[in-house]
Amino acid sequence: MYFDSFAEFIAMGGHGLYVWMAYAAFLIILCWNLMAPKLRRRQVLETVARHWRRQELNSTKPNLEAEPLPFSDQDS
Amino acid sequence: MIGRVFHYEFLQAYRRRSELVTPVVFFVLVCSMFPLALGSVADLLAPLASGVIWVAALLATLLSLDQMFRQDFDDGILEQMELSEVPFYQLVAIKILAHWCLTGLPLVVLSPLLAMMLFMPSESYLSLIVGLFLGTPILSLIGAIGAALTVKIRRGNVVLSLLIMPLYVPVLIFGATAPVMAAQGIMPAAQLLWLAAMLVLAATLAPLAASLGLRINIYGS
Amino acid sequence: MNWTWFHKWGSPKWFFQKTESLIYWFGFLALIFLVVGLVWGLAFAPEDFKQGNSFRIFYIHVPSAILAQSIFLAMAISAAVGLIWRMKLAHVFVETAAPIGASITLLALLTGAIWGKPTWGTWWVWDARLTSTLIQFFLYLGIISLHQSIENRDTASKATAIACLVGVVNLPIIKFSVNWWNTLHQPATFTLTESPAMATEMWVPGLIMVLGFYMLFAYLVTLRMRSEILEREKGSAWVKAYLEKLNVL
Numbered sequence: 103m104y105f106d107s108f109a110e111f112i113a114m115g116g117h118g119l120y121v122w123m124a125y126a127a128f129l130i131i132l133c134w135n136l137m138a139p140k141l142r143r144r145q146v147l148e149t150v151a152r153h154w155r156r157q158e159l160n161s162t163k164p165n166l167e168a169e170p171l172p173f174s175d176q177d178s
Numbered sequence: 179m180i181g182r183v184f185h186y187e188f189l190q191a192y193r194r195r196s197e198l199v200t201p202v203v204f205f206v207l208v209c210s211m212f213p214l215a216l217g218s219v220a221d222l223l224a225p226l227a228s229g230v231i232w233v234a235a236l237l238a239t240l241l242s243l244d245q246m247f248r249q250d251f252d253d254g255i256l257e258q259m260e261l262s263e264v265p266f267y268q269l270v271a272i273k274i275l276a277h278w279c280l281t282g283l284p285l286v287v288l289s290p291l292l293a294m295m296l297f298m299p300s301e302s303y304l305s306l307i308v309g310l311f312l313g314t315p316i317l318s319l320i321g322a323i324g325a326a327l328t329v330k331i332r333r334g335n336v337v338l339s340l341l342i343m344p345l346y347v348p349v350l351i352f353g354a355t356a357p358v359m360a361a362q363g364i365m366p367a368a369q370l371l372w373l374a375a376m377l378v379l380a381a382t383l384a385p386l387a388a389s390l391g392l393r394i395n396i397y398g399s
Numbered sequence: 400m401n402w403t404w405f406h407k408w409g410s411p412k413w414f415f416q417k418t419e420s421l422i423y424w425f426g427f428l429a430l431i432f433l434v435v436g437l438v439w440g441l442a443f444a445p446e447d448f449k450q451g452n453s454f455r456i457f458y459i460h461v462p463s464a465i466l467a468q469s470i471f472l473a474m475a476i477s478a479a480v481g482l483i484w485r486m487k488l489a490h491v492f493v494e495t496a497a498p499i500g501a502s503i504t505l506l507a508l509l510t511g512a513i514w515g516k517p518t519w520g521t522w523w524v525w526d527a528r529l530t531s532t533l534i535q536f537f538l539y540l541g542i543i544s545l546h547q548s549i550e551n552r553d554t555a556s557k558a559t560a561i562a563c564l565v566g567v568v569n570l571p572i573i574k575f576s577v578n579w580w581n582t583l584h585q586p587a588t589f590t591l592t593e594s595p596a597m598a599t600e601m602w603v604p605g606l607i608m609v610l611g612f613y614m615l616f617a618y619l620v621t622l623r624m625r626s627e628i629l630e631r632e633k634g635s636a637w638v639k640a641y642l643e644k645l646n647v648l
Contacts, residue, residue, distance in 0.1 A: 104443055111442060114452035120517050124456040125441075127509040128463075131502050132615075138498070139622040146626045150633040151647050323565055327558045331548045341541035341562060344534045345569050348576035355583060376572065383568065391561050398554030 179264045180272055187276035190249070197245060202284045205238035209292045220297040227296035228306055228357035234292075235285050235314060236346055242281040243321040243342070244328075244335045246273065247392060251329045257396050270392065271385035274322045282314030302357035305366050312373040313353040319377075319384035320345050326391030330398075348376060409486045411628045412637050418621050425618035432611030439604035447601070453517040458605055460510040462612040463503050464532060470500035470616065471535065474542075475567035478560035487631070488624075490556035493563060494546055495623035499616060501539035507532050527581035531574045538566045552631075 105111040114121045191198050212230045216222055250256045250273075259269045289310050290303055298306065324342040328334035352373050356366035407413045440458035447454035474493045481489030511529045512522050523529070542562050549555035632638050642648040 104445055114455070115446065117451055117453035117517050120453050120513050121441075121455050124459055124510045124513045125437075127506060127513070128459045131506045135499060135502055135615075135619050139619060139626065142623065143626040143629075146630045147642070147645070147647050150629055150638060151642055153633050154639055154642065154648055320565075323561070327545060327562060328548070330551075330554065334548070337541075337544050337548045340537070340544050344537040344541060344573070345565065347534055348569070348572045351576045351580045355580065372576075387561060387565055391558060394554055394557040394561070398551050398557070 179262060180268065183259070183269055183272045184276055187273060188280075191276070191280050198280055201238040201242040201281050202288065204241055205234050205285055206288065206292065208234040208237060209296065212296070224297045224299060225358070225361075227293055227298035228302060229354045230296060231289055231292055231306065231310075232313075232350055232354040235289075235310060236317060236343075236350060238285060239281060239314065239317040239321055240339050240342065242277070243318075243325045243338055246277050246322060246325040247329045248325075251392070251395065256392055260393065260396055266393070267385045267389040270322070270326075270389040271381075274318055274385060274388070277322070278315050278318040282318050285314055286310045298357065299361045301363065302360045305356040305360040305370065308370055309353040309356045309366075309373060312370065312377050313349045316349050316373070316377050316380045317346060319380040320349075322388040323384055323391060326388040326395070329392065330395045349373065352376075409484070409488055411488055411491075411632050412635070414488055415625060415628050415637075415641075418625060422618060422621045422625070425614055425621060429611055429614035429618050432607050432614055436604050436608035436611050440608060444601050444604050445598065450518060453514060454601075456510050456514040458608045460507060460514055461605060462608040463507040463510065464528070465609055466612045466616055467500055467504040467507050467532070467535065469613070470496055470503065471538070471563075471567065471570065474500065475563045478563040482557065482560050482564075487556075488628075490560060491624050491627045491631070492620065493559055494556065495627055496616075496620050497539060497543050497546065497559075499619050499623070501536065501543060503612075503616070504532060504536040504539055508536060525581070527578045530581065531577045534573055534577070535570065538570070542566065 112118055112122075209230055212226070213223060216226070247256060250259075260266045262269070286307060289306055293303060293306055321338075321342055324338045327341070328338045331337060352369040356369040356373075359366040359369065408417075436458060441455055444455070444458075446452045474496050477489045477492045477496070480486055481493065508529065511526075511532065515524050515526075515529075516522050542559055545562050546555050546559040549558055629638055629641070639648065
């Protein structure tokens, strides 16, 4: 351990504010990078599941209506 | 074919005269805003003059880029050009050249006037004009890539600026520092040679990239 | 040379199945490297004789700056692969790596600015490296906004790929011109990371952090790519099977 006490570790020889600010920025950007894919994955799983549920609905009840669903999200 | 495309571009530009004048007026306007904002002191404005003129030229070019391909893309003319026997990138290069003649060249011609209004020292004039003469075609060439990629986006102007502006940095740096150096009595050969080299590079690669970008938008489902 | 591995990795299904376990390795290694590097760098490495403890920002600033540049290069290579071999997976990589790259570039900028305060006395100096990082950040933003504003997925992928290639051709010129501009305007001040000979116990944690950042990127980009693949391939049977396995269908 380079520092003698915990208080010294926090103070960083007077540069504590800057050092911890930089590491806080790292933590925030790390958290965003970890959260964003998780949220995206949940969203994707939902749309894909919806797609397949609709697919099953269409195959069990054929020609319920001739028109396509109003908000069909099938890809082009 | 190439001559006819060139002629067509000028004809189109003549029919849309008012649109053509806009970037040039914009250029003059931006330049004249600076004395109003900073004060009309010659000592203050003279060192800033080349930077102001270059930034204004850059913005004026950005303003005109959006219209480079849009009209012809919507009309289907670009698709016809793509199908013609002349290689598409050559026609794109002609369109870029025409764009520069109609927007870049007027800026070069007007620049001494604005330099005078901003009290630029007389030793700097030549390097400013030569720099703009070499630099504005690069702005049109790089801008054409952005215009080609965003041709399908409605109000693509913001995206275009965001995409292209960082790529303009080297041109701006070399172009704007040349007159500053000349004012100190140093021959700014390095900057002007760099601009010339970048012009050669851009003239070789940009029409290819722009034609590729247009093709994607023409054939993209 | 046998190229089957290349074609196999180009298949979304193959990629999805292979990364199923691989992703945990990336995450695990990233965690190990980052924890070791952070603890070592923050608590055990000696301070710099000139900059004192503010030197410890080095352990984030330099890895993030290196990674941000590597991501840009990787995106450009991947964009070329996508355009030449029409490999969809390469486009997926470009699109998912861009936001990560932008955030890492932002981190490099923020830590650079924070480091600048104790070193130079101001939050921002138009230092050559910081300036070109700023422009690189703008490039990332341009590429992301281009991708987001084109509606058709295929067109968006290809346009983004071209923008990446144009960016990577320009990046060395931008860096050179910014360096040149910097020496012109302010005679060489000492740069943040410039030390004649860094002690071993100072650069080793830095190296571990660099490895940790690369592993973190591999983890994050694989995570994102897997989601995008699921969405792109949502009509295929294997996606359905995967969803059934997850009990979400």
